[in-house]
Amino acid sequence: AQSVSQHNHHVILSEAASLELGCNYSYGGTVNLFWYVQYPGQHLQLLLKYFSGDPLVKGIKGFEAEFIKSKFSFNLRKPSVQWSDTAEYFCAVNGRSGGYNKLIFGAGTRLAVHP
Amino acid sequence: DGGITQSPKYLFRKEGQNVTLSCEQNLNHDAMYWYRQDPGQGLRLIYYSQIVNDFQKGDIAEGYSVSREKKESFPLTVTSAQKNPTAFYLCASSTPWQGANPVYAGYTFGSGTRLTVV
Numbered sequence: 001a002q003s004v005s006q007h008n009h010h011v012i013l014s015e016a017a018s019l020e021l022g023c024n025y026s027y028g029g030t031v032n033l034f035w036y037v038q039y040p041g042q043h044l045q046l047l048l049k050y051f052s053g054d055p056l057v058k059g060i061k062g063f064e065a066e067f068i069k070s071k072f073s074f075n076l077r078k079p080s081v082q083w084s085d086t087a088e089y090f091c092a093v094n095g096r097s098g099g100y101n102k103l104i105f106g107a108g109t110r111l112a113v114h115p
Numbered sequence: 116d117g118g119i120t121q122s123p124k125y126l127f128r129k130e131g132q133n134v135t136l137s138c139e140q141n142l143n144h145d146a147m148y149w150y151r152q153d154p155g156q157g158l159r160l161i162y163y164s165q166i167v168n169d170f171q172k173g174d175i176a177e178g179y180s181v182s183r184e185k186k187e188s189f190p191l192t193v194t195s196a197q198k199n200p201t202a203f204y205l206c207a208s209s210t211p212w213q214g215a216n217p218v219y220a221g222y223t224f225g226s227g228t229r230l231t232v233v
Contacts, residue, residue, distance in 0.1 A: 009155065034222075044205070044224050090157055094209075094222075100165050101146060101209060102173070103222055107157040 002027045002095045006106035013081050013113050021076040021109050023091030032094040033074040034103075035065055039087045047089075050074065061085070086113045117142045121206050121225035128193075128200075128232050136191045136228045138206035144223070145210070147189035151175060152203040152227075161204075164189055193230065200232045 007022040025031065035047040048059025055067040065076045074091060091106040119140045128134045138147065146165050150158040160173030164183040178197025183189055189208075193200045206225040 006157075043226055046222075092158075100163065100171055102160060102163055103148065103207070103209070104160060104174075105150070105158040107155065 002093060002097065002102065002104045004091055004093050004104050004106035006089075006091050006109050008109045009107065011109055011111045013111070015083055015113055015115055016080050017113075019076070019078040019081045019085070019111070021089055021091075021111075023074045023076065023106060025072050025074065025091075025093040027072075027093060027095040029095055029097070033065075033067060034092040034094070035059065035063070035074075035076050036090045036092060036105075037087045038090065038108075044090070047076070081111075081113050083113050083115050085111060087111060119206055119208055119223055119225035121204075121228050123228060124226065126228055126230045128230065130232055131195045133195060134193050134200075134230065136193065136204055136206075136230070138189045138191065138225060139187055140189075140206075140208045140223070141187060142208055142223060143186070144208035145186070146208060147183070148207040148209070148222075149173075149179070149181065149189070149191045150205045150207065152205060158205060161191065200230060202230060204228045204230060 003026045005024045033050040036044045037047050038044050047063050048057050050057045050067045058064045063078050067074050089109045092103050094103045122137045148163040149161040152158050159175045161179050162181040164170035167186050170181050170183050180192045205227045207222050209222045
């Protein structure tokens with residue numbers, strides 16, 4: 001069965017610190033990979049996506065993620081976080097099984113950035 | 116503008132009552148999905164539908180039912196059998212994944228319905 005694991009449930013950083021959020025997935029076939037962000041009181045927003053090509057993907061707001069197929073990983077990174085990055089981050093995997101697409105989310109990582 | 120409309124935004128129901136959440140899209144997407152969001156558990160898939168008149172159970176389908184009579188609409192009924200129905204419910208739709216080589220399946224999310232059962 002398809003599953004997504006996010007290793008850190010809560011992360012606390014100071015402004016300007018570097019960020020890396022881990023994401024591993026379990027799925028044997030071809031996948032599309034996503035990172036979504038949910039700011040306090042707001043709705044899901046797509047940060048970046050991978051579906052083919054260059055495994056290093058750049059998204060909005062200075063975020064990037066690297067797809068490492070051999071490790072089934074899609075970690076999210078940002079060199080220098082800001083207070084405005086305080087939010088919950090979700091990794092998601094879209095896989096195809098039995099003729100159906102489905103998008104499965106990880107449990108989320110809550111990031112708090114202190115000034 | 117194309118998008119997904121979920122209504123109502125907030126919904127209160129008494130315990131033991133069935134309640135139906137609406138999800139309508141005008142994106143001409145084939146596939147539609149229902150998720151439940153709870154703190155610390157992310158978004159969990161309840162039901163999904165690839166085409167009209169077809170739907171599949173997701174990871175937490177017990178206590179829920181759906182229908183897909185029209186391409187644009189995918190209503191979710193939270194039945195009295197759902198033991199802990201208070202949650203935030205999100206609807207999504209996507210473009211199809213076609214053929215042997217996958218194309219990007221773009222997902223669009225609604226703004227959600229917060230259901231509180233008292």
